[in-house]
Amino acid sequence: MIKKIGRNFILETKNTIYIFKLLPNGYLGHLYYGDRFDEKIFQNIKSNIRRTGNTVEYSDDFPYSLEDIPLEYSTYGKGDIKEPLIVIRNYDGSNTSDFIYDSYEIVKEKSKLETLPSSYNCDEQLIINLVDKYYNLKLQLFYSIFYESNVIVKSCKLVNNSDKTIKIEKFNSSLIDMHNKTFTITSFFGNWGNEMNKHQIKLTAGKYVISSYTGSSSNRNNPFFMLSDDDTSENKGECYGFNLVYSGNHYSSIETTQLQRTRIVQGINSENFEFEINPNEDFETPEAVLTFSSCGFNGISKNMHYFINNHIIRENFKNKIRPVLLNSWEAFYFFFTEEGLLELAEKGQEVGVELFVLDDGWFGNRKNDQSSLGDWYVNQDKLPNGLNGLCNEINALGLKFGLWVEPEMVNVNSDLYRVHPNWAMNINNKKHSEGRNQRILDIINPEVSEYILNSLKRVFNSCNISYVKWDFNRIFSDVYSPYLKDRQKETSHRYYMSLYKIMDTLVNEYPDILFEGCAGGGNRFDLGILCYFPQIWASDKTDALDRLMIQNGYSYGYPLSSYTCHVSICPNHLTRRTLPLKTRFDVACFGNLGYELNLNLLDESELEEIKKQIEFYKKHRELIQFGQFEREEYENGIKWSILKEDQKIEMIYHNDTQTTEIRLNGEKYE
Ligand code: GLA
Numbered sequence: 001m002i003k004k005i006g007r008n009f010i011l012e013t014k015n016t017i018y019i020f021k022l023l024p025n026g027y028l029g030h031l032y033y034g035d036r037f038d039e040k041i042f043q044n045i046k047s048n049i050r051r052t053g054n055t056v057e058y059s060d061d062f063p064y065s066l067e068d069i070p071l072e073y074s075t076y077g078k079g080d081i082k083e084p085l086i087v088i089r090n091y092d093g094s095n096t097s098d099f100i101y102d103s104y105e106i107v108k109e110k111s112k113l114e115t116l117p118s119s120y121n122c123d124e125q126l127i128i129n130l131v132d133k134y135y136n137l138k139l140q141l142f143y144s145i146f147y148e149s150n151v152i153v154k155s156c157k158l159v160n161n162s163d164k165t166i167k168i169e170k171f172n173s174s175l176i177d178m179h180n181k182t183f184t185i186t187s188f189f190g191n192w193g194n195e196m197n198k199h200q201i202k203l204t205a206g207k208y209v210i211s212s213y214t215g216s217s218s219n220r221n222n223p224f225f226m227l228s229d230d231d232t233s234e235n236k237g238e239c240y241g242f243n244l245v246y247s248g249n250h251y252s253s254i255e256t257t258q259l260q261r262t263r264i265v266q267g268i269n270s271e272n273f274e275f276e277i278n279p280n281e282d283f284e285t286p287e288a289v290l291t292f293s294s295c296g297f298n299g300i301s302k303n304m305h306y307f308i309n310n311h312i313i314r315e316n317f318k319n320k321i322r323p324v325l326l327n328s329w330e331a332f333y334f335f336f337t338e339e340g341l342l343e344l345a346e347k348g349q350e351v352g353v354e355l356f357v358l359d360d361g362w363f364g365n366r367k368n369d370q371s372s373l374g375d376w377y378v379n380q381d382k383l384p385n386g387l388n389g390l391c392n393e394i395n396a397l398g399l400k401f402g403l404w405v406e407p408e409m410v411n412v413n414s415d416l417y418r419v420h421p422n423w424a425m426n427i428n429n430k431k432h433s434e435g436r437n438q439r440i441l442d443i444i445n446p447e448v449s450e451y452i453l454n455s456l457k458r459v460f461n462s463c464n465i466s467y468v469k470w471d472f473n474r475i476f477s478d479v480y481s482p483y484l485k486d487r488q489k490e491t492s493h494r495y496y497m498s499l500y501k502i503m504d505t506l507v508n509e510y511p512d513i514l515f516e517g518c519a520g521g522g523n524r525f526d527l528g529i530l531c532y533f534p535q536i537w538a539s540d541k542t543d544a545l546d547r548l549m550i551q552n553g554y555s556y557g558y559p560l561s562s563y564t565c566h567v568s569i570c571p572n573h574l575t576r577r578t579l580p581l582k583t584r585f586d587v588a589c590f591g592n593l594g595y596e597l598n599l600n601l602l603d604e605s606e607l608e609e610i611k612k613q614i615e616f617y618k619k620h621r622e623l624i625q626f627g628q629f630e631r632e633e634y635e636n637g638i639k640w641s642i643l644k645e646d647q648k649i650e651m652i653y654h655n656d657t658q659t660t661e662i663r664l665n666g667e668k669y670e
Helices: 039-043 296-311 338-351 386-396 415-419 446-462 488-509 527-532 544-557 581-588 604-626
Strands: 002-005 008-012 016-022 028-035 086-089 100-107 124-132 137-146 151-160 166-178 184-191 194-202 206-211 221-228 239-244 250-256 262-268 275-277 282-284 288-293 325-327 355-358 400-405 465-470 514-517 535-537 563-568 592-596 628-632 637-644 647-654 659-664 667-669
Touching (some): 002 100, 002 124, 008 137, 028 166, 086 151, 151 166, 166 288, 184 544, 194 544, 206 221, 221 262, 221 296, 221 544, 239 250, 239 262, 239 296, 239 527, 275 282, 275 488, 296 544, 296 628, 325 338, 338 355, 338 386, 338 604, 355 465, 400 446, 446 465, 446 488, 488 527, 514 527, 544 563, 544 628, 544 637, 581 604, 581 659, 592 604, 604 637, 604 647
Parallel strands (some): 325 592, 355 400, 400 465, 465 514, 514 535
Antiparallel strands (some): 002 008, 008 016, 016 028, 100 124, 124 137, 151 282, 166 262, 166 275, 206 250, 221 239, 239 288, 250 262, 637 647, 659 667
16 A cells, blocks of 8 residues: 555555655655555656746755746745745754655554644555754654555654754645646535534635634634535545644645645645744644545545544444434523423433533533633532532433533633632733633643543543543634743644643543534544544524534535434524524434423424434434435535435425425435
């Protein structure tokens, strides 16, 4: 799968091939990425070096400009002026780097990243070692092959072998220069309750950037995007898919040059980023995920879905069916009693729900969103018998029990803040801008992450918890870590290094708890979170017609088993729209199904209908959650289909009548 033939490095997956070449000056030139075909044809591909007037020649021995060569990595200062892979502020103040090929290695097992989440079970990994001998720095490029998924995962590491401290100012995970090619980009933007809007534009000149600066991967611009030929459709045409295993500020740029080449970089957003590397220290980038298909956008979805289900979702939940849940939020918001919760759970049990989730409001003195985040002990007024008392009753009904938490946050009005104001991200003596009346904890401080871990362990040990919904309801502002002092530009990245450590500890200590990520819906829907939490609440928007578009957007890059979809009450709490129960189910059915409404407000016939829906879902959920999903072309709306062995399920939305239907093996399900 990975070969070195002559000076060429050849990486193959089932249907794709990726080739780069060791150039005479010790740099690596990119040759080809795309459909797999006979190797001999490859070796004839010229590296396509052109010489133009006012460029800079690399050296006397290599009188070409790096600007004109399709590269595999790039730095500042030696002639290439496009977006670089890495920018280092050397100890002498310069930012020129000159990394030259040193050696390579092919390994079977890829090691996990030490500071960030990683994909696992690759087929082979290529490690390229490059050295900047002037500054004694080593740059490693990692390429992991996921043969069946047609995915190549790339990441990098910088090792400081010198005796001087340096600063990284920019470090992307992947750089690739496509030959003689320009693209149409498909990206996914949005905001709260309106995630994953598909957007397409033809890239002709200049730089197109997809990035986030919210302190999360964000609902503004999801890190997943595709580059295709102009006429690529759902089922036909060439397409590349890209994503990043990272939950913080991300950055991808697609730069179309005057030579009709396209440079694509993906990585950490370098805005307000800088990282100090002392002698013998290193820095690793998040993993970038690349895939290619000649079978249109559905080809990319198929590759990404397979890859995520098999190499991102942790082993314990890999291809494991997800329970039908009932969530208390839209039923009660903050205003519940133990009795009310139990009445709701009983109704849930009657209609076939498997898991009861107590959402926000169960802890501290929480009556609204203005207090108590950080105080992770049970509110005895609402739950006089504690979590254990409630959980036992729920379990006695035959239901599993789950709980909402938002551990990264603190309200100023909380016991935690009163005792430890310096545990929050606060700039000394400055007024802080709050989101949802809350601030972000400085989890880089080990004392703070220890507090979070201990508080959560206490809660998880207090009763028989099967599921945890982990929320994150605001974006970063006033970014400042009191703990980091004079290394503030490391804050955003170190935040995620700490968060991943916390998540890793918890999923290892509680391997059977099903964690669901959430960030006011999809404000942190990414592969970093999915490495720990197998599913994510896709959006706070539960209105079925709006949800159709949101779920359609997610489906391009993420498998159905990764997003949760709830049937809620009508009129919908956000849109005030009334839609039939059937429409609400038909849409929610294409994902991990849940209910989020007060079942006690429904009449018998509605309850009966829900019972049938859940029965239907349970019977076919393996097909739905793990079958092969496709978007079919349908002029009058949306058509989704899922195939597994001889089973096929379809959801069709008709624009003209605003109605939905589900078909099972061609038969209409009423
Ligand atoms: C966020 C979530 C909701 C709910 C509330 C609770 O908005 O997206 O589903 O959990 O928080 O405060």
